[in-house]
Amino acid sequence: MRKIEMDLAYFNITEQLKTLPIDEVWRRYINNDLRRCGNRWITRCPWHGGPDGDRNPSLVIYTHSNRWHCFGCGQGGSTIDLAMKAFNIDFKEAVQIMAADFGIMIIGSTPEERAEARRKGLFAKAKRELEARFKVKEGEAYQRLASLYRAVDQTLAEIKTEEDLELFGGLYHIATPLEHVLEVLRTGTPAERFAVLGDKQVRRWCGWA
Incomplete structure (x- = not known):
C-alpha cells in the first residue's frame, strides 16, 4: 500500500x-x-x-x-x-x-537527496549558460571568418596579371585553411569546433589575438 x-x-x-x-x-x-x-x-x-x-x-x-x-x-x-x-x-x-x-x-x-538535486540543477544551469556563451562566440567567429573568406575569394577572382599575382598570390595559402575552418564550424563536433576557435591563427583572423 x-x-x-x-x-x-x-x-x-x-x-x-x-x-x-x-x-x-x-x-x-x-x-x-x-x-x-x-x-x-x-x-x-x-x-x-x-x-x-x-x-x-x-x-x-x-x-x-x-x-x-x-x-x-x-x-x-x-x-x-x-x-x-x-x-x-x-x-x-x-x-x-x-x-x-x-x-x-x-x-x-531525504534532505541530502534534495540538496543533491539542487546541486545538479545549479551545475546544469551553469553548463547551459557556458554553452550559450560559446555558441554566441562561435556565431561571431563564423560571421567574421565567412566575411574574410568572401573578401579573399573575391580578391583572388580578380587576379589578372603577374603583378596582381605577386601582390595577392599569398592569399591562396589562406583560402583553403579558411574554407576548412568554416566547414568545421558548420559540421564539426563540439570538441572540434572548440579546438578550432582556440587556434591562434583563427583567433588572429577573428581579431581576438
Missing part, C-alpha cells in the same frame, strides 16, 4: 511540474529572449541552426496548453521535457531538479 501511495504522490508531483508556467521554466533554464505574439511566445531555438543560429525564430511556446514546439527541428513537449532537453538528463533527474528549483517537496526524499 505504501508503494502505491508513493507512486501516486510522485505522479501528482510530475503533474504539478507540468502546470508550472512554461515561459517561467524557459526563462529559468534557457534564459533566451522571448517575444510575445498573442497568447504565444516566439523565440530562436537553441538546439539547431549551426553557428549561424536559428535566424528566423522557429520555436513557439504555447501558454494555453503550457507546451513548446520548434518548427525547425521538431522538438517540443511539456515543462519536464524542456528541462530534460536543456540539461540533457533523464525524466527522473528533471523531476528532482525542477522540484528543488520550484520548491516542490518530493515525498520520501
